[in-house]
Amino acid sequence: MEDLKKAIMDYAESSKKTKFYFSDLEKAVKKVKPDAKAREVKKAATALINEEKLIYFSTGSSTMYGMKGRGQTEDH
Amino acid sequence: MAFEPREEQTKLKYQELRIYSDEELNNYTEDELKSFKVKHNIPDLDELEKGPWPSFVADSKREALRRHKLPEDRMMIKPEVVEDMLGQLQLSFDHGETHWKHGGIVGVFGYGGGVIGRYSDMQDTFPSIAHFHTMRVNQPASKFYDTDYLRTICDLWEYRGSGMMNMHGSTGDIIFLGTFTEQLEPIFFELGHVLQQDLGGSGSNLRTPSCCIGKARCEWSCYDTQEMCYELTHFYQDELHRPAFPYKFKFKFDGCPNGCVASIARSDMSFIGNWRDDIRIDQAAVKAYMGGEIAPNGGAHAGRDWGKFDIQKEVIDLCPTSCMWMEGDTLKIDDKECTRCMHCINVMPQALRPGKDTGVSLLFGAKAPILEGAQMSVLTIPFMKTEPPYDNVKEVVEKVWDWWMEEGKNRERLGELIQRYGIPKFLEVLEIPPMPQMVTAPRANPYIFWKEEDVEGGWDRSIDDYRSRHAR
Numbered sequence: 189m190e191d192l193k194k195a196i197m198d199y200a201e202s203s204k205k206t207k208f209y210f211s212d213l214e215k216a217v218k219k220v221k222p223d224a225k226a227r228e229v230k231k232a233a234t235a236l237i238n239e240e241k242l243i244y245f246s247t248g249s250s251t252m253y254g255m256k257g258r259g260q261t262e263d264h
Numbered sequence: 265m266a267f268e269p270r271e272e273q274t275k276l277k278y279q280e281l282r283i284y285s286d287e288e289l290n291n292y293t294e295d296e297l298k299s300f301k302v303k304h305n306i307p308d309l310d311e312l313e314k315g316p317w318p319s320f321v322a323d324s325k326r327e328a329l330r331r332h333k334l335p336e337d338r339m340m341i342k343p344e345v346v347e348d349m350l351g352q353l354q355l356s357f358d359h360g361e362t363h364w365k366h367g368g369i370v371g372v373f374g375y376g377g378g379v380i381g382r383y384s385d386m387q388d389t390f391p392s393i394a395h396f397h398t399m400r401v402n403q404p405a406s407k408f409y410d411t412d413y414l415r416t417i418c419d420l421w422e423y424r425g426s427g428m429m430n431m432h433g434s435t436g437d438i439i440f441l442g443t444f445t446e447q448l449e450p451i452f453f454e455l456g457h458v459l460q461q462d463l464g465g466s467g468s469n470l471r472t473p474s475c476c477i478g479k480a481r482c483e484w485s486c487y488d489t490q491e492m493c494y495e496l497t498h499f500y501q502d503e504l505h506r507p508a509f510p511y512k513f514k515f516k517f518d519g520c521p522n523g524c525v526a527s528i529a530r531s532d533m534s535f536i537g538n539w540r541d542d543i544r545i546d547q548a549a550v551k552a553y554m555g556g557e558i559a560p561n562g563g564a565h566a567g568r569d570w571g572k573f574d575i576q577k578e579v580i581d582l583c584p585t586s587c588m589w590m591e592g593d594t595l596k597i598d599d600k601e602c603t604r605c606m607h608c609i610n611v612m613p614q615a616l617r618p619g620k621d622t623g624v625s626l627l628f629g630a631k632a633p634i635l636e637g638a639q640m641s642v643l644t645i646p647f648m649k650t651e652p653p654y655d656n657v658k659e660v661v662e663k664v665w666d667w668w669m670e671e672g673k674n675r676e677r678l679g680e681l682i683q684r685y686g687i688p689k690f691l692e693v694l695e696i697p698p699m700p701q702m703v704t705a706p707r708a709n710p711y712i713f714w715k716e717e718d719v720e721g722g723w724d725r726s727i728d729d730y731r732s733r734h735a736r
């Protein structure tokens with residue numbers, strides 16, 4: 189779990205983008221851990237949400253993950 | 265098995281939970297309403313009130329007046345919220361473009377759905393709708409609720425939101441329209457801890473599952489739609505609240521092919537009640553319909569004289585597969601040709617009933633026309649028995665999700681993915697063989713695609729053996 193969380197954060201921090209689809213996170217994790225399952229990646233992403241390192245960004249119809257403090261992440 | 269809720273349920277009592285007194289709820293007269301002017305000039309909206317249809321403008325004006333007359337400390341967001349909403353809408357008509365900004369990071373802690381952020385881009389003109397977030401409340405199965413429940417949630421929303429709501433959104437949720445960010449957590453707390461209600465789905469989530477009225481009131485229901493809806497809603501809480509799908513995913517449960525929640529048109533996975541034995545026929549009742557003793561269609565269409573009931577014209581000739589006929593005065597059905605359209609059963613409900621060996625048909629891939637066109641679900645699993653806890657159904661669900669999460673592009677619905685890969689691939693994913701029931705028009709396409717492993721000897725097999733028996 190911790191290694192998956194680290195892979196997600198490494199990717200999120202190094203990416204130029206400020207919002208990510210779940211599949212972006214999954215791809216990034218699979219680069220480091222090719223046998224990671226989508227469900228495990230989701231658990232790790234949820235843990236990061238609960239730790240408030242990642243945040244959800246929703247348009248209403250689809251949802252992306254964002255990083256706290258980067259891009260449009262504050263209530264406006 | 266009798267239905268057991270997952271947690272003990274407390275009956276909501278409005279008298280204990282109410283926020284407003286009767287005087288506060290009935291705080292204006294019809295005369296006051298007639299002379300009430302909202303604070304913005306809204307000529308186009310006034311126009312919408314004219315004509316025979318009920319109008320949201322008329323409802324909004326009532327709500328605006330009530331809030332105008334309530335003491336300001338009786339509401340957590342500004343009283344003018346409804347008036348500002350109308351004012352901004354008029355401005356959007358004038359400008360021909362919207363003044364809402366959608367989306368953002370608002371939500372309640374731990375949930376990735378259920379709240380949809382919305383803001384005005386004219387906050388100086390319309391300060392009370394600077395924030396106007398939507399909340400989706402997961403409706404009770406079949407939308408069964410009593411007035412205690414309704415009054416309680418209405419009071420909550422009057423107090424912490426705009427008072428405006430939408431019964432129901434197309435996914436089935438009760439939609440709370442318009443509140444400020446700081447109200448979201450208190451509302452969520454009240455809903456979850458006091459009223460035992462949950463938020464519904466939004467975004468790339470499993471959306472709030474919804475079901476027809478089912479066995480609660482309808483004798484045609486081939487399985488307990490409410491129970492299956494409830495079970496899958498609980499079982500897939502993580503998928504409902506923590507988005508990780510390529511896009512939205514909807515379950516809908518119809519108890520029979522009449523499709524009262526239109527699952528075939530509105531859900532990525534449609535559950536439609538079905539039977540695999542024969543339509544039950546009560547020949548005496550058939551005769552009673554023919555003799556005019558029982559009104560057809562359950563007595564509907566009674567406002568006009570349609571003439572004597574004609575079973576040939578009104579039932580047999582309308583059977584889409586022509587599988588019914590009369591032998592003397594006995595009605596016959598060739599059940600293996602019956603396509604379960606429900607027409608005959610709807611016309612003569614006392615004479616014809618669905619069979620007794622009941623279950624569900626599973627269809628996949630409906631969606632509204634965002635990309636490509638609108639699409640109906642495709643019949644994929646013609647029949648499946650269903651018993652709680654529905655492990656066989658869950659197994660199918662998970663195969664589908666695994667494939668879609670693996671192969672689906674961002675914002676690609678399941679139906680589009682199936683279209684992109686073709687039905688044969690989808691059947692492979694589900695590990696089921698092609699079946700005749702899946703074919704709509706058997707002679708429309710003459711091509712059969714074989715796979716190398718299905719052909720004896722593969723692609724490289726020598727032709728000589730064949731030629732030894734068949735001359736060129």
Ligand code: SF4
Pocket residue numbers: 476477478482483484485486518519520521522523524525537
């Ligand atoms: S879909 Fe069928 S079972 Fe459900 S309420 Fe409608 S008629 Fe009854």
Ligand code: SF4
Pocket residue numbers: 582583584585586587588597601602603604605606607608609
């Ligand atoms: S349900 Fe429809 S297809 Fe089946 S016998 Fe009745 S009318 Fe024909």
